[in-house]
Amino acid sequence: MGVGWAWAVSAVLSAAPGGPQVVSPLVKVRPDATPKGAAKAHLSVARGECEATQVVLPKGVTRVTMKPLALKGPGAPLTAEAWREAYLDVKTPSNGQGRPGPWPDALVPLSAPANPRHPTVVYVEVCAPRKQAAGTYAGSLSAAADGKPLPEVPFTLEVQPFELPATSSLPNSFGISLYSIAKGHGLAAESPEAKGLLRAYGKALLEHRVSAHGMGMDPPGVKFQDGRAVLDWTAYDAEMAPFLDGSLLPSGARFTTSDVRDSKKASTDAEKTAYYRAFQQHFQDKGWPAQLFFYAKDEPKPEDVPLVKAQSKRVRDAGGGIPVLVTTPLDAALQGAADILTPTLNCFYPREGPQTCRAVANTAQVRTRLPPRAKVWWYQSCNSHGCTGGTPPDAKLDRAYSDWASYMVDHPAPLNRAMGVLAFSSGVDGELYFDTVFAYNTKKDVWTDLFEFGGNGDGTLFYPGTPAKLGGGEHQPVVSLRLKHIRDGLEDYEYLRLLTQLGDGDFARTAAKRLARSGYEISQDPGEWEQVRREVTARLAKRWTSEQAKGPGRRTSGGTP
Template identity: 90%
Template sequence: MGVVGWAWAVAVLSAAPGGPTVVSPLVKVRPDATPKGAAQARLSVARGECEATQVVLPRGVTRVTMKPLALKGPGAPLTVDAWREAYLDVKTPSNGQGKTGPWPDALVPLSAPGNPQHPTVVYVEVCVPLKQAAGTYTGSLSAAADGKDLPAVPFTVEVQPFEIPATSSLPNSFGISLYSIAKGHGIAADSAEAKALLRAYGKALLEHRVSAHGMGMDPPPVKFQDGRAVLDWTAYDAELGPFLDGSLLPSGARFTTTDVRDNKKASTDAEKTAYYRAFQQHFADKGWPTQLFFYAKDEPKPEDVPLVKAQSQRVRAAGRIPVLVTSPLDPALQGSADILTPTLNCFYPREGPQTCRAVANTATVRTRLPPRAKVWWYQSCNSHGCTGGPPPDAALDRAYSDWASYMVDAPAPLNRAMGVLAFSSGVDGELYFDTVFAYNTKKDVWTDLFEFGGNGDGTLFYPGTPAKLGGSEHQPVLSLRLKHLRDGLEDYEYLRLLTTLGDGDFARAAAKRLARSGHEITRDPAEWEQVRQEVTARLVKRQASEQAKRSGRRTSGGTP
């Protein structure tokens, strides 16, 4: 579970006046905030997990420098990464719980100049390799503000004796497009630079436990011979192969899912089916465990039902590629979806105006689907309101408030809650339509992310151009929201692991303490931290018990 360690909550030490202050990553430090914190950072991290904290520096700082830090302990030194938080000026709140003014979101290199009118906040992160030795690692974080040395921040990481998998146990698929990336960075989409940049964006998603659909967008070239589809996989494999076979990252992480790229050259039903069959066969030949799926017409209207049914029939005729349909339960679409994907609002009843036409929990949805069908969900503007700003009707504003949300001006716990909710609800996966949507508009992404009534809907990155960041290379700039999303997926892993170790009741109770429903999520960072401590302690105890049992079986001559 991705919460910063215990020290910020306990605050054993008080921060020196004018010195750095360590605060929870679940606090968004706004200009009018005076966050309470500690003078030291202490993180609890599983193997295979990334954890972070925020270090608040004195105000009015333009340049921040930080000495490289390697934490020493019983294993190889742990490295520390750091970014400065840049602010988005929100002009229209996403809903009644949002506010105008600067909100922290973009994580820019420390070398990028800051705005002295905004708080100076450094996001500091430690990622622990899967094979790291458990134990305590320590060091001191030394920073300077505009050339003036600041008091060092003692930094302690407790590496726990359990691990979470490199690849997300919860399948997911978030959209991204080479063409949007190229437009956002002002480079040619067919250039080598754009293709390298796409890989950097995809790698950033994978490092945050997120799989992608779309990517390069272009389908493999196809020819049809004697009823067979013959595809040229050269470019496709070069682009996606490392994401599907686990060779891109040292951890071996891979995409959990990716989409079939439809091809206009396949014009008849027979050609389309042959094309899909070739896609399926190629994945089998490669031995890629990634789940291939077909994304049917998005959010189909009544007039789109015949199209969705035809799409489903053609794909199913090819074999075993599941068809994903973004819709609530709908009798008109009965039997068309292998992965039914309603919005988050469709799973939780709520008083007041309804934001989904067919509300049902996961278990109920499953009873209406074929036996092997999956249930995913996704966020939409239903999580914040689709017009932007508080609506005149207070009841309507309440209906669109408090949901788990990826908006910039939503509290950090709401950015993070999807993992906990996925565990307690039992959904099979998560979809999100885009991560670079605003790149494809005429807006300056750095100053305006307002889309579909929300600040940041469909955009989890910022274009790191040389003009913006300096230097000569383009790079993806991550958002705090992507970090919170990652932490939520790590929450899921903790709760899932505890369940596999036989403590499912405790895991479910812990999840409910954090999020009783999709719109009843605790915003108290201390409560998130307390639950994390209890779940971690339970995991350590359960794992030690399992290891003792295995050791006993080996000693007695049984099968390990």
């Protein structure tokens, strides 16, 4: 459960006056609040996990410099990466739970220009390789504010004996587009620079345990011969193979899923089916383990039902190896069309007041209405925060759209993070999210306005790191705090899943419910997340060590530690 803050925060140690304060990453540091912090950082990390904390510096700083942080211990030294948190000025809150004003979100290089009116917060992250020696690592962070040295911040990192898989155990698929990226950076989509940026964005998602659909968008070239589809995979493989074969990252992480890119050159039903069959065969020939899927018409309306059914039939006629994903609640009109039924989050949890989903049913109930091999995914939409923005005049409606797990900038960090815990408790099979760079394709300045679909940040989890914005000469993706919270939530899922595999499922389920009783009953107390983190970590370490002592061949079933 990737919390990664100082475990001593709850003790509220006092730092030197005007000196750095260590604050939980589950606290969004706003200009009108001064969170109490600690003088030192104490992090816990599994092997194969990244953990972070926030270091709050004195206000009014325009330039931050930092010496490399090296943590020494029983294994190879561990180094840290650090970014400064940039602020988004929210004008219209996402709902009654949001607030106008500056909110931290973009993680920019320390060298990027700063706004002295905003708090100076440094996000410090340490990643432990999967083969890192367990034990205690220590070092000190040395920083200077506008050239003046600050008191050092002692860092202690406990590397746990257990190991997380490199690839997410929870399948997921978040949208991204070369064409949106190119527009956001002011580049030609066909340029080598734009294509290199696409890989950098995809790599950033993979580093955060997120798989992507869309990507370069363009389908492979195809021609049809004697009823067969012959595809030219050259450009597709050059783009996608590193994400599917595990060669992009040292960890060997792969995308969990990949979408079929429809081709306009396949015009008849027979040609489309032949094309899908060739797509499926190519993945099999390559040995790519990612689940290939077909994304049917998004959020189909009643008039779209014939189209979705026709899409489903064409894909299934290809041999049944490509599941059809349909974003809809349970709907008798679409019965049997989906192999991956994907309702919105609020469709899984009944709630008093105005209904925000026309067919509410939990995961178990949904499964009874689906074929045995069908999967149940979910996704967030403006149904979680309200699709108009601002505080609704009807208090009951405002309540109906409040407190849900949310990826909005102006919502508490625990809500940004809660999907992993909820996925474990609910038993869903995967998560979909429609886009990560949606606002790039609009005419607005993404750095000052992310308001879309009634929410701040809906569909946008990156910022375009252009030379004009960050300085330097290269374009780069700028990740958000929200993407970090999503990563931590996926690590929460891994912790709970691993604990269950090791025979402690009852404890894992109880721990998950302490943090999120439902999709809208989520603890927003960082201290409670901290306490659950400590307890789950202790149980996992004990179980893992006991399992290792049994030796090969004597370990319990349910997965190899």
